[in-house]
Amino acid sequence: MExxxxxxxxxxxxxxxxxxxxxxIGGGTPSQLSPVLxxxxxxxxxxxxxxxxxxxxxVEANPDDVTEEWMRALKDTPVNRVSMGVQSxxxxxxxxxxxxHTAKQAKQATEILRTVGYENISLDLMFGLPxxxxxxxxxxxxxxxxxxxxxxxxxxxxxxxxxxxxxxxAQDKTLILPSDDEVAEMYDLLVQALADAGMxxxxxxxxxxxxxxxxxxxxxxxGLPYVGLGPGAHSFDGVCCRRRNLASLESxxxxxxxxxxxxxxxxxxxxxxxxxxxxxxxxxxxxAELDEKRRNYTLKTAKPxxxxxxxxxxxxxxxxxxxxxxxxxxIISDFML
Numbered sequence: 001m002e003x004x005x006x007x008x009x010x011x012x013x014x015x016x017x018x019x020x021x022x023x024x025i026g027g028g029t030p031s032q033l034s035p036v037l038x039x040x041x042x043x044x045x046x047x048x049x050x051x052x053x054x055x056x057x058x059v060e061a062n063p064d065d066v067t068e069e070w071m072r073a074l075k076d077t078p079v080n081r082v083s084m085g086v087q088s089x090x091x092x093x094x095x096x097x098x099x100x101h102t103a104k105q106a107k108q109a110t111e112i113l114r115t116v117g118y119e120n121i122s123l124d125l126m127f128g129l130p131x132x133x134x135x136x137x138x139x140x141x142x143x144x145x146x147x148x149x150x151x152x153x154x155x156x157x158x159x160x161x162x163x164x165x166x167x168x169x170a171q172d173k174t175l176i177l178p179s180d181d182e183v184a185e186m187y188d189l190l191v192q193a194l195a196d197a198g199m200x201x202x203x204x205x206x207x208x209x210x211x212x213x214x215x216x217x218x219x220x221x222x223g224l225p226y227v228g229l230g231p232g233a234h235s236f237d238g239v240c241c242r243r244r245n246l247a248s249l250e251s252x253x254x255x256x257x258x259x260x261x262x263x264x265x266x267x268x269x270x271x272x273x274x275x276x277x278x279x280x281x282x283x284x285x286x287x288a289e290l291d292e293k294r295r296n297y298t299l300k301t302a303k304p305x306x307x308x309x310x311x312x313x314x315x316x317x318x319x320x321x322x323x324x325x326x327x328x329x330x331i332i333s334d335f336m337l
Contacts (some may be wrong), residue, residue: 001033001037001040001041002253002319003252003253003258004041004229004230005040005041005044006046006258007229007230007245007257007258007327008041008045008048008229009044009048010257010258011227011229012048012049013284014227014235015045015048015049015227017049017051017329018049018225019049019050019051019052019053020045020049020050020051020053020054021053021055021056021215022054022055022056022057022058022185022194022216022219023045023051023054023056023057023058023078023216024058024216024217025038025057025058025059025060025079026058026059026060026083027058027060027064028060028230029062030059030060030061030337031059031060031062031065031066031070032065033059034073035070035073035074035076035077035225036073038059038074038077038079039076039077039288041289042077042078046270050079054078055215056080056081056120056214056215056216057077057078057079057080057081058079058081058082058083058122058214058216059074059079059081059082059083060082060084060085061082061083061084061085061109062081062084062085062100062101062106063086063108063109064100064101064105064109065083065104066084066108066109066112066113067112067198068112068115068116071112071113071116071118072116074116075116075117080118081118081119081120081121081122082113082118082120082121082122083121083122083123083124083153084106084109084110084113084121084122084123085099085126086106086123086124086125086144087099087124087125087126088103088125088126088129088140089103089106089107089139089143089144089160090103090132090136090139090140091103092131093129093131093132093136093140096129096130096131096175097126097129103143108148109294110123110149116243120150120151120154120212121149121150121151122149122150122151122152122214123144123147123149123151123152123153124152124153124154125140125141125144125152125153125155125157125190126154126157126189127140127154127155127156127157127183127263128156128157128178128182128186128187129157129176129177129178130169130175130176130177131175131176132178132186133178133182134182134185137186137189137190137265137293138189139244140191140326141189141190141193141194145193145194145197150208150211150212151206151207151208151209151212151214152194152199152206152207152208153205153206153207153211154187154190154205154207155205156183156186156187157177159177168197184326187326188326191322191325194207195330198210200282201282201322201325202281202282202283203217203218203221203280203281203282204280204281204325204326204328208302218281220277221277221278221280221281221283222277222278223236223238223273223274223277224238225238225239228243228245229245230245230252230278231245231246231247231248231249231251231252231258232244232245232246232247233245239266240265240266240270241262241263241264241265242262242263242264243260243261243262243263244260244261244262244263245258245259245260246258246259246260246261268337271290271294271337272335272336272337274289274290275298275332275335275336276332276336279318279319279320279328279331279332280328280332282319282322283317283319284317284318284319284320285298285318285319286316286317287299287316287318288316297337298335299313299319300334301334302318302335305331305334309321310324310331311324311331320332
């Protein structure tokens with residue numbers, strides 16, 4: 001925390017350019033921080049950029065870290081939203097994922113949040129996991145809806161080459177992943193169940209009841225500027241400059257200045273990012289925000305997708321059709337320069 005506060009002080013010019021309207025604390029495991037340390041962090045930010053305009057302040061939490069004592073202490077901080085990584089309500093699946101909590105603890109943690117007075121709760125789910133079939137996934141979705149959280153995020157498992165998970169799957173032939181068709185069916189089941197529950201599908205992996213969209217994450221998708229503090233944190237000036245702090249905790253804590261790398265995006269790279277992030281959302285891509293050359297290119301590229309009903313164009317806004325959200329990467333990749 002001392003290192004984070006030092007970095008904040010060193011970047012006070014960036015922080016001071018605008019009053020903060022959202023804060024997101026995570027990943028890592030910020031639920032293991034004491035509320036006293038978190039309060040020190042907020043006091044420093046308030047001094048540097050002012051928190052009087054703060055609309056949303058999210059902290060990530062593991063279900064097994066959530067206690068009534070910790071949450072009551074957190075009420076004395078600006079935190080007004082909690083994002084909890086439930087991942088599954090099946091203890092076998094949780095064991096495979098190496099999670100410390102049980103399904104019972106996840107349910108109890110949600111009850112604690114409400115008891116203390118937190119209503120703005122987001123829960124994370126995963127699907128497409130080994131041993132997970134449609135009926136088990138349906139039970140997970142029903143169970144998560146029973147918790148009545150106003151925001152849900154759901155992500156399909158991605159197995160990347162060279163990871164521990166990839167090696168484990170190669171070594172243990174009893175771990176069988178669902179087929180692509182089954183994973184797509186899981187996604188469709190989720191989308192329909194959440195729609196029936198009155199939740200808006202506002203981003204490929206995110207669903208919210210009215211008024212509960214994640215404001216901070218929506219800022220990423222809109223290309224707004226943000227400052228990231230801490231090892232591995234990313235920042236963006238809203239124009240073309242990206243900054244990434246190096247991930248080494250030791251270097252971050254011991255170096256007089258947080259070591260980082262910068263990247264200047266070309267106009268084509270900025271266009272690619274804009275298309276990628278905007279088309280992930282139900283708000284879509286506003287064509288008027290593109291220059292004439294890229295607007296014409298976008299319309300030309302979209303034409304076959306519009307003809308097949310995979311995209312829509314209305315009032316100058318290009319959107320993916322919701323049934324195509326799950327195959328969005330295949331469509332969006334056609335637009336990349």
